[in-house]
Amino acid sequence: MNKETNIRELLRRYMEGESTQAELRLLKEYFDSEQDLPEDLRAFAQMFAIIDEEMPTPSAEALDRFSSPLKENRRSFRLWPLLAAACIAAFAFIILMPPEEENMAIAYVDGKMLNNEVQAMQMGQEALQEIFSNGNQEQQLSELFNEP
Amino acid sequence: MKRLLIILLMSVGITLCATAQEGLRINEVFEGHVVSKQFIQESLVKGDNLAPYNLKVLHTAKCVANNKERTTIEQLFEEDMKERISDDNSNMEMESRDGHLYYAIVQLKNGARGTHRYICYQCRDRSSHYDITLVYMEGKASLADLRRTFKKK
Numbered sequence: 001m002n003k004e005t006n007i008r009e010l011l012r013r014y015m016e017g018e019s020t021q022a023e024l025r026l027l028k029e030y031f032d033s034e035q036d037l038p039e040d041l042r043a044f045a046q047m048f049a050i051i052d053e054e055m056p057t058p059s060a061e062a063l064d065r066f067s068s069p070l071k072e073n074r075r076s077f078r079l080w081p082l083l084a085a086a087c088i089a090a091f092a093f094i095i096l097m098p099p100e101e102e103n104m105a106i107a108y109v110d111g112k113m114l115n116n117e118v119q120a121m122q123m124g125q126e127a128l129q130e131i132f133s134n135g136n137q138e139q140q141l142s143e144l145f146n147e148p
Numbered sequence: 149m150k151r152l153l154i155i156l157l158m159s160v161g162i163t164l165c166a167t168a169q170e171g172l173r174i175n176e177v178f179e180g181h182v183v184s185k186q187f188i189q190e191s192l193v194k195g196d197n198l199a200p201y202n203l204k205v206l207h208t209a210k211c212v213a214n215n216k217e218r219t220t221i222e223q224l225f226e227e228d229m230k231e232r233i234s235d236d237n238s239n240m241e242m243e244s245r246d247g248h249l250y251y252a253i254v255q256l257k258n259g260a261r262g263t264h265r266y267i268c269y270q271c272r273d274r275s276s277h278y279d280i281t282l283v284y285m286e287g288k289a290s291l292a293d294l295r296r297t298f299k300k301k
C-alpha cells in the first residue's frame with residue numbers, strides 16, 4: 001500500500017515533468033514487474049512498456065556540435081570590419097567631397113602681416129608677371145647697361 | 149586592434165598627402181628659415197580671388213638674399229624640382245648661368261585632387277645682393293594658360 005502511494009506520487013511528478021531519471025527508472029521497473037495493478041494504473045503500464053530505455057543523455061561531443069554553430073556565428077561578428085568600413089567611408093567623404101573653398105588673402109611686408117586682400121592680390125600678380133615675363137628681360141638689360 | 153591602427157595610419161597618410169604645399173623644401177623659405185621674414189615680401193591668396201585665373205592657391209615670396217642664402221634657396225628649389233611631372237618643355241622652363249639657377253617654372257606631380265601644382269623661381273643679380281622671387285601655385289590652370297595670362301606684352 002505504501003509502495004503504491006509512493007508510485008502514485010512518482011507518477012504525479014512524472015506527469016508534472018518533475019521526475020528525475022532515477023524516478024523514471026523506478027516507475028518503469030515497477031510497471032514492468034507488477035502484475036496485479038489497480039485498474040487506474042494499467043494504462044500507465046502500457047505507456048511505460050513503450051518507453052524502452054531511459055532518455056539518452058547527450059554526449060559532450062554532441063553538445064559541442066550543437067553549440068559550435070553559435071560560437072562560429074559569434075566569432076564572425078567582429079567589430080573591426082565595421083570600424084574599417086566606417087573609417088574608409090569617412091576619409092573618402094573628406095577627400096572626395098569638394099572642400100569648402102577657403103578664402104584667404106594675406107600679405108606680409110617687413111615682417112608684418114597685413115590682412116589686405118587688394119595688396120595681397122597685387123603682390124601675387126606682380127610676382128607672377130615678373131616670373132612669366134622671365135624677369136622682364138628688357139628691364140633687366142636696361143638695368144644692366146644703366147648701372148654706374 | 150592592429151588592423152585598426154594600420155587603417156587609421158593609412159587614412160592619416162592620405163589626408164596629409166592631400167594638403168597642398170606640404171612636403172615642399174621651399175617651404176623653409178616661405179617660413180622664414182632661410183631669409184628672415186623681415187626681408188621677405190610674401191603674399192598668400194586662396195579661394196575666390198583666384199577664380200579668374202583658374203587657380204586655388206597662390207603663394208609668393210620676394211626676398212633680398214646674400215650669396216649663401218641664394219645658394220640655399222637654389223638647392224631647396226632644385227630638390228623640389230625632382231618632383232616634376234616630366235622633363236618635357238611644356239611642363240618646365242629653366243635658365244642657368246655659371247652653375248646657378250636664374251629662372252625656372254616647374255610643374256610638379258599633380259595634387260591629390262588632380263590639381264596642377266607649379267613652383268617658380270627667379271633670381272636677379274644686383275651685384276651686392278640677389279632679388280629672389282619664389283612662387284607656389286595650385287589649380288586647374290595649365291602652364292600655357294598661365295603664360296597667356298601673366299606674360300607682359
